[in-house]
Structures are given as C-alpha cells and as structure tokens.
Amino acid sequence: MALELFMVGLIVKDMGRAIEFYRRLGLAVPEGSEEQSHVEIKMGRDGFTFFLDSRPDRWDAQFAWEEQGEQSKGYRSVLEFYLKGQEAVEAKYAELVGFGYQGVREPYQTVFGMCFAIINDPDGNALLLSGDTGK
Known part of the structure; x- marks a missing residue:
C-alpha cells in the first residue's frame, strides 16, 4: 500500500486571528476553536484533516519560533x-x-x-x- 497524506497542519502565532481568516476563507471551523491551541478541521468525506496549532512546543520540545527579517517574495509551501x-x-x-x-x-x-x-x-x-x- 502506498503512503497517503493524512493531515496538513500549520503552526500559527494567534489562533483567534487564524480561525477568523480560515472561516472567512470558507472552512467549517468548529465553534469555540478560538480558545484552543490545536484545532482540527475535517476536509471532505475521506477523513483528510487540516489542523492549526499555536503550541507546537507541547509536542516538539525543541520548537522555537523563527524570527524572519525582511519578508521574502517567495514561499516554501x-x-x-x-x-x-x-x-x-x-x-x-x-x-x-x-x-x-x-x-x-x-x-x-x-x-x-x-x-x-x-x-x-x-x-x-x-x-x-x-x-x-x-x-
């Protein structure tokens, strides 16, 4: 069996702002998510999940926010x-x-x-x- 993508997640600094954006985009974000540090949103019928996480240090003790200098015009993902x-x-x-x-x-x-x-x-x-x- 081939490996399948199960989830896509983004690390966010401000969950409330992120939730507001993704709701405005049109995602069905569960009510009360603004107060959570990890939010999962099921996408479609196949169970694929998109998640937002504002506390990655809970599951990766070595996580540290990278402070970016001048913003690049490109993107990595x-x-x-x-x-x-x-x-x-x-x-x-x-x-x-x-x-x-x-x-x-x-x-x-x-x-x-x-x-x-x-x-x-x-x-x-x-x-x-x-x-x-x-x-």
Missing part, C-alpha cells in the same frame, strides 16, 4: 483551495484583501485553463485559490 470557477476566485480574493489580509498575487489566468490567486494567511502561509476559467 502552499495550500491550494479549489473554488470551482474564476468568479469565485476573484470574489474570495477581493473579500479577503478587503478584510486586510495580504494579497500576494491578484487573480490571473494560467496557460492551462485555470484561474489562480495567492494570498497570505495571518502567519504568512501562502494560500493558492484556484478555479476553472471555463475556457
């Missing part, structure tokens, strides 16, 4: 959220930027028929919003 269509990508991007989140790249069409936009969550994690262009 990206989470993709599929929103079906170009209009949905444009609307979600505009909504999140309107709430003050950092837009990295405005919606654009790819050469392979998709619409992409990139936005950062409150901790600087890059999110790729994607949807079909219908072309």
Whole structure:
C-alpha cells in the first residue's frame, strides 16, 4: 500500500486571528476553536484533516519560533483551495484583501485553463485559490 497524506497542519502565532481568516476563507471551523491551541478541521468525506496549532512546543520540545527579517517574495509551501470557477476566485480574493489580509498575487489566468490567486494567511502561509476559467 502506498503512503497517503493524512493531515496538513500549520503552526500559527494567534489562533483567534487564524480561525477568523480560515472561516472567512470558507472552512467549517468548529465553534469555540478560538480558545484552543490545536484545532482540527475535517476536509471532505475521506477523513483528510487540516489542523492549526499555536503550541507546537507541547509536542516538539525543541520548537522555537523563527524570527524572519525582511519578508521574502517567495514561499516554501502552499495550500491550494479549489473554488470551482474564476468568479469565485476573484470574489474570495477581493473579500479577503478587503478584510486586510495580504494579497500576494491578484487573480490571473494560467496557460492551462485555470484561474489562480495567492494570498497570505495571518502567519504568512501562502494560500493558492484556484478555479476553472471555463475556457
């Protein structure tokens, strides 16, 4: 049997801000999660889980926050959220930027028929919003 990805997790500095962002993105974050240090969100029917954790030192005693100097224009990882269509990508991007989140790249069409936009969550994690262009 091949190895399968079970969970994707992000380390966040402020759980309340992270929860607010991911709810605005459209995830079904359980009520009362703002007060937790670890929150799991089931994605789809297959049990795949997305988690946020604000206390990684509980399970990794050597964890230390890296203080970043000047912010890079690149990113080392990206989470993709599929929103079906170009209009949905444009609307979600505009909504999140309107709430003050950092837009990295405005919606654009790819050469392979998709619409992409990139936005950062409150901790600087890059999110790729994607949807079909219908072309």
